[in-house]
Amino acid sequence: MSKVSITINGRAVQVDSGTTILEAAKAAGIDIPTFCHDPELTKAGACRICVVEVAGARNLPASCTTPVAEGMVIETESQRVINSRKTVLKLIWANHPQDCLVCEKTGSCRLQDYSYRYDITGSTYKGERKEIEFDDTNPFFFRDLNKCILCGKCIRKCHEVNGAGAIDFTFRGFDTKVTTAFDVPIEESSCVFCGMCVDICPVGALTPKQGLRQGRSFEVDRVLTTCAYCGCGCTFYLKVSNDKIIGVSPNFEGSLDGHMCVKGRFGWDYIDNDNRLKTPMIKKDGEFVEATWDEALTLVANKFKEVGAQYGADALAGLSSARATNEENYLFQKLFRSLGTNNVDHCARL
Numbered sequence: 001m002s003k004v005s006i007t008i009n010g011r012a013v014q015v016d017s018g019t020t021i022l023e024a025a026k027a028a029g030i031d032i033p034t035f036c037h038d039p040e041l042t043k044a045g046a047c048r049i050c051v052v053e054v055a056g057a058r059n060l061p062a063s064c065t066t067p068v069a070e071g072m073v074i075e076t077e078s079q080r081v082i083n084s085r086k087t088v089l090k091l092i093w094a095n096h097p098q099d100c101l102v103c104e105k106t107g108s109c110r111l112q113d114y115s116y117r118y119d120i121t122g123s124t125y126k127g128e129r130k131e132i133e134f135d136d137t138n139p140f141f142f143r144d145l146n147k148c149i150l151c152g153k154c155i156r157k158c159h160e161v162n163g164a165g166a167i168d169f170t171f172r173g174f175d176t177k178v179t180t181a182f183d184v185p186i187e188e189s190s191c192v193f194c195g196m197c198v199d200i201c202p203v204g205a206l207t208p209k210q211g212l213r214q215g216r217s218f219e220v221d222r223v224l225t226t227c228a229y230c231g232c233g234c235t236f237y238l239k240v241s242n243d244k245i246i247g248v249s250p251n252f253e254g255s256l257d258g259h260m261c262v263k264g265r266f267g268w269d270y271i272d273n274d275n276r277l278k279t280p281m282i283k284k285d286g287e288f289v290e291a292t293w294d295e296a297l298t299l300v301a302n303k304f305k306e307v308g309a310q311y312g313a314d315a316l317a318g319l320s321s322a323r324a325t326n327e328e329n330y331l332f333q334k335l336f337r338s339l340g341t342n343n344v345d346h347c348a349r350l
Contacts, residue, residue: 006072021052021063021074032076033085033114035202036151037064040257041160047151049088049114053078060084086118094125096203097146105204107217111149132177138187140266141198141208145177148205154178154197161259166191178205195265199250199258210269211239211246224251227264230322230348231329232256234264245271304339313340322348 001016008021008028015024020043025032035047045065052063055073060081075081092111100106115121135143152169155178159165166189170179180189198206222237235254239247248268250258270276280296281288291299307315318336320329333344 004068004070004072006068006070006074008074009076015068017068019068021054021061021066021068021072022050024068025052025063025074025076030076032063033110033117034064035110035149036153038153038157038200041153041156044152044156047088047149049085051081051084052076053081082118085114086120089115089118089120090123090125092149093120093123094127095129096149097144098122103147103204104207104212107219109204110202128174130174130177135186136209137185138191138193139209140193140195140262141206143186144205144207145179147203148178149203150176150178151202152178153200153202154206157196157200158191162192162194162196164190164192164194167197193262193266195260195262196250196258198265199260208247208266210266211241214244214246215239215241220246222249227260228323229261229263229267231326234260236260236264238268308339314343316341317343317345320344320346322346 001018003014004017004019005012005014006024007013008025008030011028013024013028015027019027022032022034022037032050032052034050036044037047037050043065045062048062050063051060052066053060053075054066055075063076089111093115096111097103100109100112103109106112130146132145135145150169155168158167166186167178167180169176170181170183171177180186180191195208198208219241221240223240224235224237227234227236234256235251236258237249237251238245239249245268248260248265250260250265252258279290280293282291282296282299283289304316316336316339318332318341320332324332329346336342336344
C-alpha cells in the first residue's frame, strides 16, 4: 500500500493512503476526542467533536471520516478547533441532565472528560429540555434517554455487529431518540440483551443494574478471566470492589473483540448465590447432605460397577457440559468409552 506524507501539529508523519485523519493521529500518539466513532463500526461523523483544522480547507472536517491526502497539514488543537468543540459541548449540556455527582458513569463518561478538558461548566444556550420517562423495565440495564447524546454507536453495534437490529433513531428533530420499533419496551423487541450497547455508550444513558452504587470505575479493580458458560473462550474483565465481584466489562483486545452474550455479560451473579453448591452432595436417607470429593467419587465409581454388572455397559450414559473445557470434555467421553459405552451426549448439542 502506498504511503502518504502529512503534517499533524507540526510533526511530519507517514501513513498508508486511505487512512483517516483520526487513525493517523492515533498512530502518531495524538488524542482526538470522539463520541460517535468506534473502529469496529461504520464511520458516522455525526457528533462533530472530532473536527480538526486542515490548511486550505474551508470548513473543519470530521477527522473520523476524512481520509488523509499527500501534503495535508493538520492542526488538532488550534483555537478554531477548540472553539468548535466547546460549542458542541455547550449544545449537548443545554439538553443534558447535570446529575454528575450521582451518575453511575462518573469516571468513565466522555462528556465529563471532554468538559473538563475544555473547561466547560455548563451551557449558555437556553430552551426546551427533553423529559423522557426513565426506563427500568428490563432486568439487565437502565435506559435514561435524557442523557443520550444521539451518537448512534449503540444502533450501529446492534445492527452491524450483533445483527439484532432492535433499536434505531425514531421521530425527528428535537424529539429524536434511540428506541425500538413503535417505541415498545426493549424486552418486547428483538433485543437479545448482549450488553454491547451498554459497553460502548460514552455517557450515562445505558447503565447496568448489577453493581449499582458499589463503586465508581476508578475505584474498581479489573481482573482478566475467561467466561465459564460455553466453549467459545470469550475473555472479559471482572470488576472487583472490596473483594466482591460487582460487574463485568468486555476485553476489547481479546480474540472476540469484546463481543459477549447475555449470559457472559449479565449472568455472573450465581457466584454469590446462597443456593450455589460448594461441595459434592450425596443423598442419604432421602436427603442430600454434604460430602467430601473422595466420598462422592467412590460412590459414583461403585454405582458404575453395579449398573454395569447388572444391566451391561450400555445401561450407562454420560451427559457433559459446555461449561467444561474442550480438554475436560475429551477426557469425559474417553472415560465412558473405557467403561464400554458409546452413550455420550452434550448439553449444547442442538
